[in-house]
Amino acid sequence: MTGHKHCYGTMFHDSLHFSENDQMQGKVFSFELDSVGLARSARSIQTDLAEWDDCLACAEFAHCYKLCMAKLALENAISDS
Template structure:
C-alpha cells in the first residue's frame, strides 16, 4: 500500500448511504422519504454545480471519481446478491 496523501474530501462526491433519510456528498445530496403505505417514495437528488466545478479543477478528480464509481459498483453488486 502506498502512503499517498489525499484531500479530506477524496472519494466523497456522492453520499455514502443510499437509504431512507437525507445524505450529503460533496457534490450530490440524496433524500429518500419513508414509503407511505403501498406507494414508494421517489428519491430526490440534488447537485451542487459550484462544488462540481471545484472538483473538476482538482488534480485528484479522475482518481477520486473512479473511487466513487468503484464504490457504487461494489454496493450494487452486493445489493443484488443479498
C-alpha cells in the same frame, strides 16, 4: 497512500447505509428516499454544482472520480445480492 484531500472519494454518499426521510449528502451528489408508513413516496437526487466545479478543478479529479465510481459499482453489486 497519503496526501489526498479530505474529500477524496466522497462525491457520493454511501448508498448502502442511509436514513429514510433524510438527505444523504456526499461532496457533490446527495439523495433522499422519502417514505410514509410502509410505502416509499419519493426519491430524489441533487447535485451541488459549486462542489462539482471544485472537483473538476482538483488535480486528483480523474483518480477520485474512478474511486467513487468503483465504490458505487461495488455498493450496487452488494445491494443486488
